[in-house]
Amino acid sequence: MTNLAQLSPNDVAAVNQQLQAQYDAFTARGLKLDLTRGKPSPAQLDLSNGLLSLPGADDYVAEGAVDCRNYGGLQGLVEARRLFSTMMGAPPDQVVASNNSSLALMHDTIVYALLKGTCDGVTPWSQQGEISFLCPVPGYDRHFKICEDYGIRMIPVALREDGPDMDQVERLVAQDASIKGIWCIPKYSNPTGTVYSDAVADRLAAMKTAAPDFRLYWDNAYAVHHLTDERIKIANILELCARQGNPNRAFVFASTSKITLPGAGLALFAGSKDNVKWLLARLVPRTIGPDKLNQLRHVRFLKDDAAILLLMDRHKAVIAPKFQKVLDIFAEKLEQVPDVSWTRPKGGYFISLEVGKGCAKRVVALAKEAGVVLTPAGATHPYGNDPEDRTIRIAPTFPQLSEVALAAEGVALCVLLAAAEKALRT
Amino acid sequence: MTNLAQLSPNDVAAVNQQLQAQYDAFTARGLKLDLTRGKPSPAQLDLSNGLLSLPGADDYVAEGAVDCRNYGGLQGLVEARRLFSTMMGAPPDQVVASNNSSLALMHDTIVYALLKGTCDGVTPWSQQGEISFLCPVPGYDRHFKICEDYGIRMIPVALREDGPDMDQVERLVAQDASIKGIWCIPKYSNPTGTVYSDAVADRLAAMKTAAPDFRLYWDNAYAVHHLTDERIKIANILELCARQGNPNRAFVFASTSKITLPGAGLALFAGSKDNVKWLLARLVPRTIGPDKLNQLRHVRFLKDDAAILLLMDRHKAVIAPKFQKVLDIFAEKLEQVPDVSWTRPKGGYFISLEVGKGCAKRVVALAKEAGVVLTPAGATHPYGNDPEDRTIRIAPTFPQLSEVALAAEGVALCVLLAAAEKALRT
Numbered sequence: 132m133t134n135l136a137q138l139s140p141n142d143v144a145a146v147n148q149q150l151q152a153q154y155d156a157f158t159a160r161g162l163k164l165d166l167t168r169g170k171p172s173p174a175q176l177d178l179s180n181g182l183l184s185l186p187g188a189d190d191y192v193a194e195g196a197v198d199c200r201n202y203g204g205l206q207g208l209v210e211a212r213r214l215f216s217t218m219m220g221a222p223p224d225q226v227v228a229s230n231n232s233s234l235a236l237m238h239d240t241i242v243y244a245l246l247k248g249t250c251d252g253v254t255p256w257s258q259q260g261e262i263s264f265l266c267p268v269p270g271y272d273r274h275f276k277i278c279e280d281y282g283i284r285m286i287p288v289a290l291r292e293d294g295p296d297m298d299q300v301e302r303l304v305a306q307d308a309s310i311k312g313i314w315c316i317p318k319y320s321n322p323t324g325t326v327y328s329d330a331v332a333d334r335l336a337a338m339k340t341a342a343p344d345f346r347l348y349w350d351n352a353y354a355v356h357h358l359t360d361e362r363i364k365i366a367n368i369l370e371l372c373a374r375q376g377n378p379n380r381a382f383v384f385a386s387t388s389k390i391t392l393p394g395a396g397l398a399l400f401a402g403s404k405d406n407v408k409w410l411l412a413r414l415v416p417r418t419i420g421p422d423k424l425n426q427l428r429h430v431r432f433l434k435d436d437a438a439i440l441l442l443m444d445r446h447k448a449v450i451a452p453k454f455q456k457v458l459d460i461f462a463e464k465l466e467q468v469p470d471v472s473w474t475r476p477k478g479g480y481f482i483s484l485e486v487g488k489g490c491a492k493r494v495v496a497l498a499k500e501a502g503v504v505l506t507p508a509g510a511t512h513p514y515g516n517d518p519e520d521r522t523i524r525i526a527p528t529f530p531q532l533s534e535v536a537l538a539a540e541g542v543a544l545c546v547l548l549a550a551a552e553k554a555l556r557t
Numbered sequence: 558m559t560n561l562a563q564l565s566p567n568d569v570a571a572v573n574q575q576l577q578a579q580y581d582a583f584t585a586r587g588l589k590l591d592l593t594r595g596k597p598s599p600a601q602l603d604l605s606n607g608l609l610s611l612p613g614a615d616d617y618v619a620e621g622a623v624d625c626r627n628y629g630g631l632q633g634l635v636e637a638r639r640l641f642s643t644m645m646g647a648p649p650d651q652v653v654a655s656n657n658s659s660l661a662l663m664h665d666t667i668v669y670a671l672l673k674g675t676c677d678g679v680t681p682w683s684q685q686g687e688i689s690f691l692c693p694v695p696g697y698d699r700h701f702k703i704c705e706d707y708g709i710r711m712i713p714v715a716l717r718e719d720g721p722d723m724d725q726v727e728r729l730v731a732q733d734a735s736i737k738g739i740w741c742i743p744k745y746s747n748p749t750g751t752v753y754s755d756a757v758a759d760r761l762a763a764m765k766t767a768a769p770d771f772r773l774y775w776d777n778a779y780a781v782h783h784l785t786d787e788r789i790k791i792a793n794i795l796e797l798c799a800r801q802g803n804p805n806r807a808f809v810f811a812s813t814s815k816i817t818l819p820g821a822g823l824a825l826f827a828g829s830k831d832n833v834k835w836l837l838a839r840l841v842p843r844t845i846g847p848d849k850l851n852q853l854r855h856v857r858f859l860k861d862d863a864a865i866l867l868l869m870d871r872h873k874a875v876i877a878p879k880f881q882k883v884l885d886i887f888a889e890k891l892e893q894v895p896d897v898s899w900t901r902p903k904g905g906y907f908i909s910l911e912v913g914k915g916c917a918k919r920v921v922a923l924a925k926e927a928g929v930v931l932t933p934a935g936a937t938h939p940y941g942n943d944p945e946d947r948t949i950r951i952a953p954t955f956p957q958l959s960e961v962a963l964a965a966e967g968v969a970l971c972v973l974l975a976a977a978e979k980a981l982r983t
Contacts, residue, residue, distance in 0.1 A: 168628070176617075176626040183617060183850070184610045191602075191609060200602040200818040202594070230656045231848055238843040242668055246683070246707060257672070257683060273842075280842040281672060392626040395850040416699075416706040417664040422657055422851065424609070424821040 134469055135554035147551040154501065154548050157541055162502035164538040169321070169480035170529040171389055174449045178442060179391040185428040193430075199423035205411055211397065211426040217436050218354045219383055220367040221401035227410055230421045233386035233398040237348060238277050240382055240400075243413040244311070244344075245281060250409035251344035251379055256311060264348075265303060265313035267295040269483055269511030269522045271321040274314040274350070278513070285513035286310070290323060294331030301338045308341035312348050318365050319353035322483040322511055322524035324476025329366045336371035336380065347372075347381040353479040354385050355443045358451045361477055362440075369401060378403040387429060389446075389480065390439065397429055453527040457482055457539040464543035471546060473525075482525040483511070484542070490549040491520045497545040503538045560895055561980035573977040580927060580974050583967055588928035590964040595747070595906035596955040597815055600875045604868060605817040611854040619856075625849035631837055637823065637852040643862050644780045645809055646793040647827035653836055656847045659812035659824040663774060664703050666808055666826075669839040670737070670770075671707060676835035677770035677805055682737060690774075691729060691739035693721040695909055695937030695948045697747040700740040700776070704939070711939035712736065716749060720757030727764045734767035738774050744791050745779035748909040748937055748950035750902025755792045762797035762806065773798070773807040779905040780811050781869045784877045787903055788866070795827060804829040813855060815872075815906065816865065823847075823855055879953040883908055883965040890969035897972060899951075908951040909937070910968070916975040917946045923971040929964045 135143055191199045193208045206212065207228025219226050229236055245257040256262045262283050266275060267290040278285050286303065289296040295313070304310050315335070317327040327335075335347055349368050357363070372380040379402070387396040400410060433439050458475060461484070465471050470487040486494055491508035498505050506524045509515040525542070527535045561569055617625045619634045632638065633654025645652050655662055671683040682688045688709050692701060693716040704711050712729065715722040721739070730736050741761070743753040753761075761773055775794050783789070798806040805828070813822040826836060859865050884901060887910070891897050896913040912920055917934035924931050932950045935941040951968065953961045 170628055173624065173627075176624065179626070180614050180617075183612055183614050186609055188606050188609050191606075198599065198602065198820075200605070200820050202596055202814075202819040204820075232844060235844050242672065245672060246668065273845075277842045388628075392850065393628040394624075394626050394630075394846060395848045416703045418658060418661050419699075420820060422821045422848070424818065425848065425851070 135551060136469065138554075143551065143554045147548070147555050150544065150548040150551050154497065154544055157544055158501040160502070162537060162541070164502060164530060164534050164541065165504045166526050166530070166538050166542070167504050167506045168529070169389070169526045171393060171446070172449060172529050172531070175446050175528070176392060178445050179432065182391055182395070182428055182432050185431050186424065190431065191424065191427070193423065193427055197423065199427045202419045204420040204423050205414055205418070207421055208423055208426045208430065210430045214430055214433060214435065215385070215399050218351075218385055218439070219399055219401035221369055221383065225369075225401055225404060225407050227400040227407060228421065228426055229398045229400065230425070231386065231394070231396045231398055232388055233350065233352065233384040234273055236398045236400050237274070237350065237384055239413075240410065241277055241281065241283070243410075247413065249344040249346070249379075250405045259309075261309045262311050263307065263309045265295070265300060265310060266513045267314065268513070269322055269517075269524070270314060271316060271350070272506070272510040274348070275513050284309070287513055290320065290325055292325065294325065294327035297331055297334045301334065304338060304340040304342070304345060306341060310340070311342050311344065312346040314348050314350065316350050316352060317368070318351060318363065319356060319476055319479025321352070321479060322481035322522075324474045324479050324481065324483070326363055326477070327365055332366035332368055333371055333375070336368060336377060337375040345380060349381050349383045351383060351385045352389070355439055356389060356446070356480070357443060357478045358447060358454055359477045363477060369403065373403070379406050382406065387433075390442065391429060391432065395425065397426055450528045453532055453535045454482065456532060456536050457525060457527050460536065460539040460543055464540070465546060468547065468550065471550070480526060480528055482527065484523040484525055484546070485521050486523060486546050487521070487550050487553060489520045490546070490553055491517060491523050493549040493552065494523060494542070494545045497548060498542055501541050501545065503541040503545075505542070561976060562895065564980075569977065569980045573974070573981050576970065576974040576977050580923065580970055583970055584927040586928070588963060588967070590928060590956060590960050590967065591930045592952050592956070592964050592968070593930050593932045594955070595815070595952045597819060597872070598875060598955050598957070601872050601954070602818060604871050605858065608817055608821070608854055608858050611857050612850065616857070617850065617853070619849065619853055623849065625853045628845045630846040630849050631840055631844070633847055634849055634852045634856065636856045640856055640859060640861065641811070641825050644777075644811055644865070645825055645827035647795055647809065651795070651827055651830060651833050653826040653833060654847065654852055655824040655826065656851070657812065657820070657822045657824055658814055659776065659778065659810040660699055662824045662826050663700070663776065663810055665839075666836065667703055667707065667709070673839065675770040675772070675805075676831045685735075687735045688737050689733065689735045691721070691726060691736060692939045693740065694939070695748055695943075695950070696740060697742060697776070698932070698936040700774070701939050710735070713939055716746065716751055718751065720751065720753035723757055723760045727760065730764060730766040730768070730771060732767060736766070737768050737770065738772040740774050740776065742776050742778060743794070744777060744789065745782060745902055745905025747778065747905060748907035748948075750900045750905050750907065750909070752789055752903070753791055758792035758794055759797055759801070762794060762803060763801040771806060775807050775809045777809060777811045778815070781865055782815060782872070782906070783869060783904045784873060784880055785903045789903060795829065799829070805832050808832065813859075816868065817855060817858065821851065823852060876954045879958055879961045880908065882958060882962050883951060883953050886962065886965040886969055890966070891972060894973065894976065897976070906952060906954055908953065910949040910951055910972070911947050912949060912972050913947070913976050913979060915946045916972070916979055917943060917949050919975040919978065920949060920968070920971045923974060924968055927967050927971065929967040929971075931968070
């Protein structure tokens, strides 16, 4: 598209009219497409159908003669904790295997801290006045929802190419003791695909924090969710924190939701010995133990690290073409459109699309009218407030490839139309 | 046994010596028996082995074309909510089906009330000064643990043959606005087997409470867990509360933990429409939905009310003889021992044994030395404090029948010895 700023008002009006006609034609097709949530597609779920009849009628005894059918086993099966030890970057005794989902684990650790404090400070957070979290933006709306729900003030910090803006982060946490945590998705971040550099991870581990019980909420949701052959590795945050003298700083979370079946996955926690001890003590009043049969089912199905990587390769084969399709269409339609850019993730579930200032809401509204549902503009920011109204999260995994293509074309058209409308107004 | 109070000191010493010899002989057998927790036995778990290969490779689509493998479905599968509608005494839209366990649901509803208030009062309980719960005693240690953990003051009230002492309850809740709830196990109560009468249920539903958001924590854990052919029915507390103008008073809980498999069961909540709406809103920040595959698995396996009752008959066939064995041995050894009595439950998982004042701890200690592990004395009371030191909870379901018999004989012997020791001291 030509640079609208260089056109005469009449020419802008002509472009706008042309785009409006294309948009009307697209809308007239009556499509119903959904790019909202990071859901695996049925073809991905099929890869784990083996779970549906596991563990099998005679298979319920786990290591240590544990009858998985009965009560008990607060920390989860040892073979499940061993299976995910590599992914979590911690020995099995520093891993807790739990019911679905990691979101629930993150929620619960915040609730426990609010009501009971952490292992580094027994005064409940809810009795310490205002509590704040740093929120790299754009980020994950469900992280922000937990904070919003419990009245935890969210402070946005910029997410750069290698992770959060560490100058900003270090300055804030050093001076403000109300800041108790930071949300981190260190690999293939939602929605940008950002991978935290080792240097950023090390600064997060080392930085001086005014709060003695500051926590990295290290949501390693996409630990093995590669979209290329590169299989990017990130730093082991637990080791870095220990080395930097802040052993209890990191809470590491992951789950099998996007490895096996989101509706029936395992959640995983890893932390220092003191954090694990703290979490287990906090779990005692709540539960006698997790669903050990589902853990056994996963152990039988996933087997080992190599088998997990193989399964993830099969996921990649299903979804990488969908990401490529979106990127191709954006390149074709949106390349060199001023103020429009997007990420090219090497893993994870999302593409982040940046449109012209003040245009994201309009794009989402136009797309909706045209039958393409997108995540609400603003969802990538605390309180749903994207101050520049620029960021749109694209989730291409769930629809079929042909639908993803259609949806991406629709989105591109809406981006162009919104830009033309804006040019017309100014 | 003769009434020790009527014997001469020498005769008491002789009896004591005789019992001590019997006890030493019992101890010398080096037994390892466990009557601590209400766990189903392996033979009971075997009844649900059908679950281990369900739902099966091609069965994952639930009503409304719900793919149980994927995210979503906060309230649980409609067929699961319908299946347990009778048991919960509520229509499916007023039931929430959740992951294991009901303990977690009870814990979470208290946590939510502490941090966010209820649908009848948005001020968080944690910001209202002291909060209290009424605790009918003897009761369930895990209920009390939740209160203790979150600093909720526990006020013991007497549990009578037909439920809590309602005169006491009504007086307390009318005058003390800090009292936000009462723990109720209305059918086959843990540990006494008490069944709440309709009159008690109605008074609980009708009573005036100083707290506007007072809640009955109605833990119907043993709804279908009969030990006789009687299949006792209790009042529908939700209907009573609605009729008495307190529609939001009751939180009803149950689970399949002791119907199918404790390690891999479903938890269930039922309440008024407003309470269900409140709970679902509280769940939003925590989870995208429960494990729907486990719900589908249970729907396929349990089928309907009639099939559930049939399965519970098979449980009864396994455990009723164990209860009978304990009762027979107690009758043989302890009948007419002064101050010693026990319950004869018609359902549930426990027998409550009352021994002489100040003797419960000693009995438990003696039993432990003799190789019979019992729930710690005092566990049936708030703060682990049984002021008269009289109540011992007997859990006969897990060990094999022969072991239950041995254990009951050991316990009876310890009761007699503790009584003789006491008589010797006085």
